Amino acid sequence: MIVPIDELFSRMKPFLSEALVGEQALGHVSEVARLLPEISGGFCLEARLEEGAPRVDYMVCCMRSDGGPKALAEGLAKAGDRLRGPLWDGVRAFSREWQDPASLLARVPVLWLEYDVEGPQTDPKPFAFACVQPDFGQRPPGGSNVAESLQLTRRAMEVFQGKPIPPAIDRTVARCFEALPEFGEVEHVAPLACRGSEAVRMIIGMPRDAVGEYLERVGWPGSRAQVEELTKTWLSYLHFAEVNLDAGESVGPTIGLALPFPEKPNDPWAREFLQRMVAQGLCTPEKRDAVLSWWGRERVPLTGDRWPSNLCRTVGAKLVVRPDAPLAVKVYPYFECRFSLWAET
Template identity: 40%
Template sequence: MLVALDPSLALVAPLLPSALVCPGALRALMATASELPPVASGAALECRLGSSERVDLVMAVSGHAGGHRALLRRRGELVSPVWRRVLDFCAEWARPGSLLGVEVPAVWLEFDVVGERHAPPPLVFPCVDRHMFGARPPGETDEAHRAACAQVITRALPLLLGSELDPAVDAALARCVALLPQRAHVSYLGPLAPRGREAIRLGAALPSGAISGYLDRIGWPGPTRQAEEAASMLAPYASRISVQLDVGADVLPILGLEIECTPGDRSFAPLLDALSARGLCTPAKREALPLWPREAQVALPNHRWPSRINGWLSLKLVVRPDEPPEAKVYLGFAPSLPLFG
C-alpha cells in the first residue's frame, strides 16, 4: 500500500501530542511532505525530547509494495543530484533477481526539516537485512549475512554516492562489519553526503550486553563512559539494541543507541522517568509519550472505509564528545489496507 504523506500526516495530526509536535513543527512537516512523491508505506517523526521543538521526517519506501517502481515513474519530477542517485539505486533495486532486489526489503528516506521551506534532499538508508520485517531462518549463519551485506555495500553505496567508495572508508566499514559479535547483524547503511559529511552511517542490531566490547574492538574514539551509561539505561528494556555508527576513513566519535518500544507499554515508565530526571526529556514530553497510540482508525484519502493506522515507537540516545547525551523518539505510523478500499 503506497500513500501520499501530506494527507496521511494531516489525518494522523490529531493523534500527535502537541508537546512532541508543536503547531510550528507540524506546519514545517506538512510543507516538506507536500513536495514528496506518494510512495510511502509508512513514516516516522523524529522528535527531540529536550527543549528543541524541531521534528524531522522519515519515509519508508517498500520494495514489496512497489515503492521503487513508483519512484521511477516520477523521474521527470525528481531532478536534483541526490534524487537522481536515488533513482539510479531504484532502477537496480527494482530489477528482478538483482542483488539489491533480493537483499534490500526497504529504504528509509530521511528529511532534515528546518522551517517551512522546500523539501531538503533526502538521506537514503537502504535496509540491508532481507529478514528485517520477518523471522530470521534458524539455519542462516552470521557469516552468510555479513557476506551478503558486504556485497550490498559494494554495489549500493557507489550508486547513492555517484562515485566509487573511498577505499579507506570501504576498509573501515568492512572492519566494523567483520568485528560484529555473534547474533549481531547489519540493519541499514547510507551516505551522509546530503549533510555535507563524507561518512557512511551504519546501523547494526547487537545483543545488549555486547555493545561495550564491540566498541572497544572497532576502536570507537568517543566518550566511552557516556556510551556505557547510555547502553546500561536501555539494556533492561530490550534484548537487542541498534548501534548507529558514522564511519569515514576511521570510525567517528558519534554514537546512536536505539531500542523499540511498544506504544502505551507502562513497563517503559522507569526509563522515561530516568531520562526526565537527567534532564534529557522535558516533563511535558515525558507526559506526552504514553499518548502515542499502538493503533487507531483514520479515513485515508480516496478510500471509502477507514484504515487502521499501526503505531510504533522507538527511543534513541545520541552520544557525542564534550556534550551531554541527547534523547530522541521516533513516532512511527503505517496504514493497513482497508477491507473494501
C-alpha cells in the same frame, strides 16, 4: 499500501501534541512531505526531548513487498525537476536498479528516505538508508550472510554517490563487518553526503552485552566503560540492541543507541523509563506526556477505499552519545496505515 500524504497528516494531527511537535515545525514538515513522492502508507517524525529544541525531521519508508520500487520510480518521474541535484540523481539511479530483478539491489527489502527539516524548504535533500539484510524482519536477529550484506552495502553506496566508496572509508566499513559479534548484523546503511561527508552511516544490531566490546574493536574514540554503563542503565530490558555509527576514515565520535518502545499504550515500564529521563533532565514533563499520549490505533475508512484500515501510532527513541558531551535523546513517532478486513486487537 500507499495513502495520499494530506490524508495521512490530517488523520495524524489530532493525536500529536504541540508540546512535542509545534505548529510551525509541523508546517515545515508537511511542506517537505508534499514535495516528495508518495511512496508509503506511513511516515516517521524525529523530535528532540530536551527543553528548547523545536526542530522536527521527517522520514518515510518504502518497502519492496508493498510495491515500493515501482512507487518510488513513478513518484520521482512525477516530481521531475522539482527534486534535483546529485543526491536525487543517486536516489533515481537506485530506483532504476531496485526495479531490475537481475540487479544485486533487487535484494534490498526496504528503503528509508530521511530529511533534515531546519525550516521552510523547497529543495529537500534525501538521506537514503538501504536495508542490506534481504530477509530483514522475517527471522530472528543474527544468522545473516555477512559477505552478501557487505556486497550490498558497497553497491548501494556506489549507486547513491555515483562512485565507489573511497578506499580508506571502505576499510573502516569492512572492519565494522569483520568485527561483528555472534548474532550481530549490519541492518541499514546510508551515505552521509547530504551532511557534507563521504562517511557511511551504519545501523548495526547485536546482543546488548556485546555493544561496548564491539565499539572498542572498531575503534570508536569514546569510552567503553561509559557506553557499557549506558546500555546497563537504559537498555537493560533489551536482549538485542541497535547501534548507529558513522564509518569514515575512522569511526566517528557520535553514536546512537536505539530504544524501541512497546506498541501498547501506557505500558508501565515505558512510563517509568520516560520519567527517569525527566529526572535526569533529558526530557521535559510536557514532552514525556506527549510521547505517552501518542500510542494508539484506530480503524477508519480512507478516501476511495472499500474496506477500513488500521491507523497505528507507535514510537521509538534513540540516545545520542558523544564523548565529553551531555547525553541527548530523540524520539520517533511513527504513523502507519495497515490494511485490514477485520479489526485488530
